[in-house]
Amino acid sequence: MIIETNSPQETFEVAKKLAGEAKAGDIYALSGDLGAGKTLFTQGFAKGLGIDEIVNSPTFTILQIYESGVMPLFHFDVYRIADIDEMDEIGYEEYFYSDGVCIIEWASMIEELLPLHYTKINISRDDEKGFDYRKIEIKKV
Ligand code: ADP
Numbered sequence: 857m858i859i860e861t862n863s864p865q866e867t868f869e870v871a872k873k874l875a876g877e878a879k880a881g882d883i884y885a886l887s888g889d890l891g892a893g894k895t896l897f898t899q900g901f902a903k904g905l906g907i908d909e910i911v912n913s914p915t916f917t918i919l920q921i922y923e924s925g926v927m928p929l930f931h932f933d934v935y936r937i938a939d940i941d942e943m944d945e946i947g948y949e950e951y952f953y954s955d956g957v958c959i960i961e962w963a964s965m966i967e968e969l970l971p972l973h974y975t976k977i978n979i980s981r982d983d984e985k986g987f988d989y990r991k992i993e994i995k996k997v
């Protein structure tokens with residue numbers, strides 16, 4: 857599925873709607889350049905799970921957990937991971953195979969740890985289509 861948006865609000869709404877379909881154990885792997893909208897997408901997704909806390913990029917902590925929604929949301933940002941062992945250190949398996957939902961920014965950096973089935977989301981810009989244009993590709997693998 858490909859969705860095109862022209863404002864942050866639109867991307868937020870797309871993600872919020874998608875969260876309505878999320879089931880426990882689901883993993884959403886986000887990719888896209890810096891500033892593409894991965895964190896913004898996560899904010900909308902969190903909202904869709906009924907989470908009212910402030911959601912920011914957990915770049916310096918790798919993982920942020922939100923438990924105020926209909927199910928736990930495990931928000932990873934693996935951009936600063938230098939070694940895949942750091943994922944073991946935070947005990948990622950407990951979250952990947954859990955009663956919550958995982959959303960992972962820069963997921964391609966830990967591709968070998970992803971389970972067989974997950975939802976791939978790529979967000980990209982196109983300068984010719986304007987500053988706020990984003991193409992959001994959603995694909996279940
Ligand atoms: P990332 O986490 O991918 O580095 P962020 O979500 O932190 O990116 O930032 C995305 C930025 O792009 C925000 O400042 C947001 O307001 C802006 N933006 C502009 N248009 C869009 C759009 N259509 N969808 C998402 N973000 C957009």
Ligand code: MG
Binds near residue numbers: 894
């Ligand atoms: Mg981010």
